[in-house]
Amino acid sequence: MNVYLDALQFSLLFGFIGWIYSYLKTNVNIVDSMWSLFFIVNISCFAQSDNISDNQWFIYALLVVWAVRLSAYLCIRNANKPEDSRYQDIRRNYSPHFPLKSLFIIFVFQAILALIISYPLYYIFNPINDQGLNFLLPFSYIMIALGILYESIADYQLYKFKKTSISGEVCNIGLWRYSRHPNYFGELLITWGIFINAIQFGHIFIIVSPLLMTYFLFKFSGAGLMEETIINRKPMYKKYIQSTNSILPWLPKKS
Structure with a gap:
């Protein structure tokens, strides 16, 4: 240690x-x-x-x-x-x-x-832990790479939206149409991908790591804390919450 x-x-x-x-x-x-x-x-x-x-x-x-x-x-x-x-x-x-x-x-x-x-x-x-590749490792690489790509696209779309939007508008384009925090979904893919890679080397207790990250993104320092301030600045955000998943991407709900 x-x-x-x-x-x-x-x-x-x-x-x-x-x-x-x-x-x-x-x-x-x-x-x-x-x-x-x-x-x-x-x-x-x-x-x-x-x-x-x-x-x-x-x-x-x-x-x-x-x-x-x-x-x-x-x-x-x-x-x-x-x-x-x-x-x-x-x-x-x-x-x-x-x-x-x-x-x-x-x-x-x-x-x-x-x-x-x-x-x-x-x-x-x-x-x-320097063993060769096994069947879980390529899957973990794909999962981590997808998480990086997903988060990067979400960040770029939000950056472009803020360049042209007016005050109070809500970003609901691209990946942001399917969840309110697609960048956090990318972070989850990365965290769980690392866990899948590590599970063959460590004990099951390492699952605390992705579970803790998931909790923080959903409830504590991520989506929960951020949305408390967004609602005060953007009244339209309440409607966005009603129609769109928080982090996990899914089709928007009909009004």
């Missing part, structure tokens, strides 16, 4: 650097761009063997593509923007001294959460 402790230390250090930046900017949006990069920090600590298997290379390459793409997209989206309404609410709720508190309730919290969700990756990159 030494590599797991290494991952914890480097994740906390990375989170601390992000917190310093947010303190100087009086804006914690940077943590969104850091989220996917926490996983690369963790993998870099887990992968300490000189002999990297084909499976480990495939997983590493896929997750680097996912992490860099998502981080770059969020950096571009949040550049020169005010603090997200979710974080403004947290800032109000945890004032006074929010800048200091944010180190723990935002940056340390996300670093530890990412490390917990990375638990299957610890088994994938364990030096003793």
Whole structure:
């Protein structure tokens, strides 16, 4: 477990650097761009063997593509923007001294959460788990790649929509017609794909990782928290909720 402790230390250090930046900017949006990069920090600590298997290379390459793409997209989206309404609410709720508190309730919290969700990756990159491909591994690659593609398309469609939409309009085009958070569906495909890859190497307890990610996206920091603020800004969003699934894509319900 030494590599797991290494991952914890480097994740906390990375989170601390992000917190310093947010303190100087009086804006914690940077943590969104850091989220996917926490996983690369963790993998870099887990992968300490000189002999990297084909499976480990495939997983590493896929997750680097996912992490860099998502981080770059969020950096571009949040550049020169005010603090997200979710974080403004947290800032109000945890004032006074929010800048200091944010180190723990935002940056340390996300670093530890990412490390917990990375638990299957610890088994994938364990030096003793360098077996050749089996029938589950190609399926996991396809699932992860589809998740990356799905999330990328959803992000691009939302980005293009915001370029031309007027205030109060709801994005219900493309993948957003079939679920309100298609980007989160992509994240779920990636998380469960990693679990499928890791299940042959680890014990069943690693299922905690995708289950936790699923819970957070559906109920806690993802769709649930985000929609509380969207409804206040976009009255039409209530109708969108009634007709469209939250994360899992499906045909829209008829009014």
